[in-house]
Amino acid sequence: MQEGYRKGKIESNIQIASNIYELKISLPYTCDSLGEPGQFYMLRGWGAMDPFLPRPISICDISHGIITFLYEVRGRGTHIISKLGPGDELEVLGPLGKGFNLDLEGSIALVSGGIGIAPMIYLAKRLDAIKDFYCGFRKEAYYIDKLKDHVNSIFISTEEGSIGHKGFITDLLKPEKYKGVIACGPIPMMKKVVEMCKHEGVPTYISMENRMACGIGACLGCTIQTSSGMKRVCKEGPVFSGEEVVFSD
Amino acid sequence: MQEGYRKGKIESNIQIASNIYELKISLPYTCDSLGEPGQFYMLRGWGAMDPFLPRPISICDISHGIITFLYEVRGRGTHIISKLGPGDELEVLGPLGKGFNLDLEGSIALVSGGIGIAPMIYLAKRLDAIKDFYCGFRKEAYYIDKLKDHVNSIFISTEEGSIGHKGFITDLLKPEKYKGVIACGPIPMMKKVVEMCKHEGVPTYISMENRMACGIGACLGCTIQTSSGMKRVCKEGPVFSGEEVVFSD
Amino acid sequence: MIDMKVNICNIEFKNPVIAASGTFGFGQEYNEYFCLSRLGGICTKGLTLYEKEGNKGIRIHETTGGLLNSIGLQNPGIDKFIREELPFLEKQDTIIIANVGGSSIEEYIGAVEKLNETSIDIIELNISCPNVKEGGMAFGIKSEIAYEVVLEVRQVRKKPLIVKLSPNAENIVHMAESCVKAGADGLSLVNTFSGMAIDIYGRKPVFDNIIAGLSGPCIKPIALRMVYEVARAVDVPIIGIGGIVDYKDAIEYIMAGAWAVQIGSGNFINPTLSLDVIQGMERFMLDQGIKSLEEIRGVI
Amino acid sequence: MIDMKVNICNIEFKNPVIAASGTFGFGQEYNEYFCLSRLGGICTKGLTLYEKEGNKGIRIHETTGGLLNSIGLQNPGIDKFIREELPFLEKQDTIIIANVGGSSIEEYIGAVEKLNETSIDIIELNISCPNVKEGGMAFGIKSEIAYEVVLEVRQVRKKPLIVKLSPNAENIVHMAESCVKAGADGLSLVNTFSGMAIDIYGRKPVFDNIIAGLSGPCIKPIALRMVYEVARAVDVPIIGIGGIVDYKDAIEYIMAGAWAVQIGSGNFINPTLSLDVIQGMERFMLDQGIKSLEEIRGVI
Numbered sequence A, B: 001m002q003e004g005y006r007k008g009k010i011e012s013n014i015q016i017a018s019n020i021y022e023l024k025i026s027l028p029y030t031c032d033s034l035g036e037p038g039q040f041y042m043l044r045g046w047g048a049m050d051p052f053l054p055r056p057i058s059i060c061d062i063s064h065g066i067i068t069f070l071y072e073v074r075g076r077g078t079h080i081i082s083k084l085g086p087g088d089e090l091e092v093l094g095p096l097g098k099g100f101n102l103d104l105e106g107s108i109a110l111v112s113g114g115i116g117i118a119p120m121i122y123l124a125k126r127l128d129a130i131k132d133f134y135c136g137f138r139k140e141a142y143y144i145d146k147l148k149d150h151v152n153s154i155f156i157s158t159e160e161g162s163i164g165h166k167g168f169i170t171d172l173l174k175p176e177k178y179k180g181v182i183a184c185g186p187i188p189m190m191k192k193v194v195e196m197c198k199h200e201g202v203p204t205y206i207s208m209e210n211r212m213a214c215g216i217g218a219c220l221g222c223t224i225q226t227s228s229g230m231k232r233v234c235k236e237g238p239v240f241s242g243e244e245v246v247f248s249d
Numbered sequence C, D: 001m002i003d004m005k006v007n008i009c010n011i012e013f014k015n016p017v018i019a020a021s022g023t024f025g026f027g028q029e030y031n032e033y034f035c036l037s038r039l040g041g042i043c044t045k046g047l048t049l050y051e052k053e054g055n056k057g058i059r060i061h062e063t064t065g066g067l068l069n070s071i072g073l074q075n076p077g078i079d080k081f082i083r084e085e086l087p088f089l090e091k092q093d094t095i096i097i098a099n100v101g102g103s104s105i106e107e108y109i110g111a112v113e114k115l116n117e118t119s120i121d122i123i124e125l126n127i128s129c130p131n132v133k134e135g136g137m138a139f140g141i142k143s144e145i146a147y148e149v150v151l152e153v154r155q156v157r158k159k160p161l162i163v164k165l166s167p168n169a170e171n172i173v174h175m176a177e178s179c180v181k182a183g184a185d186g187l188s189l190v191n192t193f194s195g196m197a198i199d200i201y202g203r204k205p206v207f208d209n210i211i212a213g214l215s216g217p218c219i220k221p222i223a224l225r226m227v228y229e230v231a232r233a234v235d236v237p238i239i240g241i242g243g244i245v246d247y248k249d250a251i252e253y254i255m256a257g258a259w260a261v262q263i264g265s266g267n268f269i270n271p272t273l274s275l276d277v278i279q280g281m282e283r284f285m286l287d288q289g290i291k292s293l294e295e296i297r298g299v300i
């Protein structure tokens, strides 16, 4: 039996780039796993009914019983969470969803766009394959140093050229070099990655986002179209094979 | 022109008895008065729409540009406020309403029940008359020492007898000794005070409570029945002459 | 550059933000917080032919994202309004809308006749107050009854006539169509939703009247849908009301087809909210390269 | 000592807390969080005769104190439900209610006939889903149409029949009376309110279907009022639904006249909310010296 919402204790919650925060929480001890790479938690940082719904945030890292989240402040929910400090409580439900396939072998590319870097840390640590890391940002690059020790090479791009390649990260990616590509980021980026890889016959694994209500597979609010019908991002995903996702325009 | 909601900076917010907190805030400097005894502020300690309405809280004290509030945690609103700490912001609107008459002369009794003690501090400081202070509590007595220097004698009662007279504060009050009686507390207490005083021909001034929406006299949500028609607690009050209030049963 | 003006029933509003009836008194209280001339318009507290004391007992009850109210149309009556409140309102450089309530056709007619002779700009006929026991409610629910009321009032009124619809109407589109057919020059919607709350410890309804009126952001999705449906069905100007607490809400109403909006409960959480909404709308239009409200009205 | 049992249509519920349709799947997901046998009952996700893919585009949009949804009755169809989901539900020691949707009378009848031959305890007829384009909506709005549907379904059904009412009904009391006259053994209310939201940057409705269904605590005051009115008008058991997020809400519904309650959106903010509600109700009854629900049902 899994536990419902648990009270996480905030260990730290610090801004690491503009609008980007790193949050560390600890949970009451249980024997259960705190989660696998690619899984996520639903967060509720408020006791009240506004905002109403919890917010899904990926596991960025787990170590010594502390879960790290990396999040971007987009709207009200993430704003409220960004105001919490050490000692404050945060309600969390998880780990949820189906994470990345950790059995991949050979040379693998990890591709992230913006805050899509979040799940890559824990993934890079836990995936044994040889990994190159491609990370694109709009303006500022962040959190890359956390990956250094766990990957082979790092490729960086920023849209404004402030660091690394000026342009999109997909400009740098050479799919044919890899046995598989794992991507997390904005839909247009993931779509591009999947197209490029399909062309080269390289399998892709992408972490999808969608609005969620329950987070546990019950409401059917987060479904996406796939080649084998509607699938729930929170249950069959968030990680899908790039080939099966039907991107709408 | 008055300002609308202003961001108050919390200087301190400490628990002084079970469920009772003392909150100190500072406001951006203005030339306007921060308020008179018996006036109140509307407090909103949340940016969200739940709770929806602000909460009215009396001025407990003002000194050196710092406003003190004394409040009891009753429901969700006061609970949220109790969780704020130094440096946090609190939105406040005020000062609002019509406070106590400070022109009273002779010997005056101040009578409070429970958290009704809140406005008495500032009143005792600012009212020149000779004052006796009667304060009733359920279990614990609190905040009395703040009044010591400003009044003649202090009479205390607790319903459980833990300190002072065991019973109601109205058991101790001798209206005939006074030129006027000022009361703040639960309705049954104020009703009793008004009855006792009427009997002796002593004028009373009571601070009324009611649910409020706007706090500025526009919604007519906080009206009470008086001998001269419906009156707004937030505008014509909260201080009324005891004789004019029609107590409903 | 940005044109926020809107012309409703041949009356020009400098911007589309109007204070909603019953939440703004007769303006005096808010005048302490900002210059009322910055508003597009002001709807007065609901007026009845004769003075009303309003309801006894609890009048306000907070709910999730809103509040229930049972004020019961407390107001000084038309004569006293004209004598004591209108002179102040006349001095403000904004459109004055007199909101008129009643529980019989005669009462409405009596009130409107008196207002005809004043400087008010528009009459807003409240056919829907849920907080008055003796009636008034049915007018807002059945299209046929509303039709009768509007038809008769329309015959005596010398001012533009906006009919304020109740969301409790059996069919909001039919209701709108009936009112327009009867001669309404414009429609405003919505008034409060019939709702209730129970004191579980006292084992009794919170309100003496049992039923009270729900307003605030909680109702916005439903009110917006009604405005959208009505705007597509009728040709008169529509004023959107319900749960507006920021400029985004206001823009949603305009895009759903409203010509202007009214802000009600939002005034309670911030007496200067209307100004924030006006400024926010302006900034939004500037950012999005929208030159006039017409460009986005009913655009969806 | 505290008796939480309630008997509805000759079916005994161990307590009055039921999971609402569409918010609880077929129970499996919640079974990971608590033992489903602790619930009074479970309503299945809305079932249609044939499988449905549901709506495209955005399906969920948060609003103040609630959410709009446009799932569009995605479900595996009755046959697959019976084959793949029912065996699991049968094993739970709780009342199973099959929620049946449809867009034609024939579809309802076809679905009900299949369910007749299963172990489900009760049929809940959803005459009110606002999220299906082809129809279904009108059933929930006009009493006369609802009467027809219920009459026909009633003739084929071998299980107790609860009709789930839409708050969009033109007149909720007439609707309730019509359904009871047509043979409903009980009523549940409310389903979601028709609402909408607009993407002001995209200048288009958030939902492909434009209109979606509003639920959550935001609607509670209106839903509670409807339950109160219906409970006074009809003699069959009523199940109260709408915005329940704690035991106090549930007690309000019971005091308004409901026999039981359903919890919908509340499950999203806490998958074990139903248990909290059951425990809270028990504690409240104990504190207040209430021995059975009957004592407080409709007490106000």
Ligand SMILES: Cc1cc2nc3c(=O)[nH]c(=O)nc-3n(C[C@H](O)[C@H](O)[C@H](O)COP(=O)(O)OP(=O)(O)OC[C@H]3O[C@@H](n4cnc5c(N)ncnc54)[C@H](O)[C@@H]3O)c2cc1C
Residues within 6 Å of the ligand: A040, A051, A053, A054, A055, A056, A057, A058, A059, A070, A071, A072, A073, A074, A075, A076, A077, A078, A079, A115, A118, A119, A208, A209, A210, A211, A212, A233, A238, D061, D062
């Ligand atoms: C499986 C999964 C993992 C995620 N991991 C991360 C992460 O590690 N770091 C991070 O910064 N963000 C992550 N996101 C996105 C994050 O959930 C949204 O940015 C967040 O919900 C926005 O909430 P808000 O209140 O700040 O914004 P608001 O705009 O106020 O949100 C309004 C509503 O829209 C929903 N919403 C808006 N955008 C999104 C979105 N992109 N995805 C899901 N719901 C959305 C919100 O849940 C809410 O219901 C993840 C999303 C999913 C589905």
Ligand SMILES: Cc1cc2nc3c(=O)[nH]c(=O)nc-3n(C[C@H](O)[C@H](O)[C@H](O)COP(=O)(O)OP(=O)(O)OC[C@H]3O[C@@H](n4cnc5c(N)ncnc54)[C@H](O)[C@@H]3O)c2cc1C
Residues within 6 Å of the ligand: B040, B051, B053, B054, B055, B056, B057, B058, B059, B070, B071, B072, B073, B074, B075, B076, B077, B078, B079, B115, B118, B119, B208, B209, B210, B211, B212, B233, B238, C061, C062
């Ligand atoms: C003029 C005035 C001055 C006040 N001064 C003080 C003070 O100095 N210290 C103090 O502790 N309390 C004071 N109160 C009472 C205080 O406002 C309430 O205790 C508080 O609003 C309860 O809010 P809540 O969210 O904690 O409770 P909840 O029960 O969650 O409140 C729910 C709703 O009921 C309203 N409400 C409930 N009880 C009251 C009440 N007694 N008065 C007004 N509204 C109520 C709330 O505003 C809210 O709308 C004063 C009230 C008034 C009218």
Ligand SMILES: Cc1cc2nc3c(=O)[nH]c(=O)nc-3n(C[C@H](O)[C@H](O)[C@H](O)COP(=O)(O)O)c2cc1C
Residues within 6 Å of the ligand: B219, B221, C020, C021, C022, C023, C045, C046, C047, C069, C071, C073, C099, C101, C126, C129, C164, C190, C191, C192, C214, C215, C216, C217, C219, C241, C242, C243, C244, C262, C263, C264, C265, C266
């Ligand atoms: C306290 C209060 C009093 C109201 N009085 C009136 C009234 O007298 N006449 C009227 O037409 N509407 C009245 N209304 C309804 C509002 O004008 C408005 O239609 C409704 O509150 C919905 O808008 P909102 O969600 O912005 O508050 C009142 C609303 C409130 C909250």
Ligand SMILES: Cc1cc2nc3c(=O)[nH]c(=O)nc-3n(C[C@H](O)[C@H](O)[C@H](O)COP(=O)(O)O)c2cc1C
Residues within 6 Å of the ligand: A219, A221, D020, D021, D022, D023, D045, D046, D047, D069, D071, D073, D099, D101, D126, D129, D164, D190, D191, D192, D214, D215, D216, D217, D219, D241, D242, D243, D244, D262, D263, D264, D265, D266
């Ligand atoms: C995501 C979602 C899906 C729903 N699906 C159905 C459904 O299939 N059939 C049905 O009768 N009601 C459905 N409903 C309505 C709920 O059962 C319930 O009547 C409504 O949400 C009001 O209750 P609440 O405020 O507790 O959520 C759905 C509600 C939601 C939020």
Ligand code: FES
Residues within 6 Å of the ligand: A211, A212, A213, A214, A215, A216, A217, A218, A219, A220, A221, A222, A223, A232, A233, A234, A235
């Ligand atoms: S969020 Fe409910 S099914 Fe995925």
Ligand code: FES
Residues within 6 Å of the ligand: B211, B212, B213, B214, B215, B216, B217, B218, B219, B220, B221, B222, B223, B232, B233, B234, B235
């Ligand atoms: S709270 Fe609005 S008039 Fe007093």
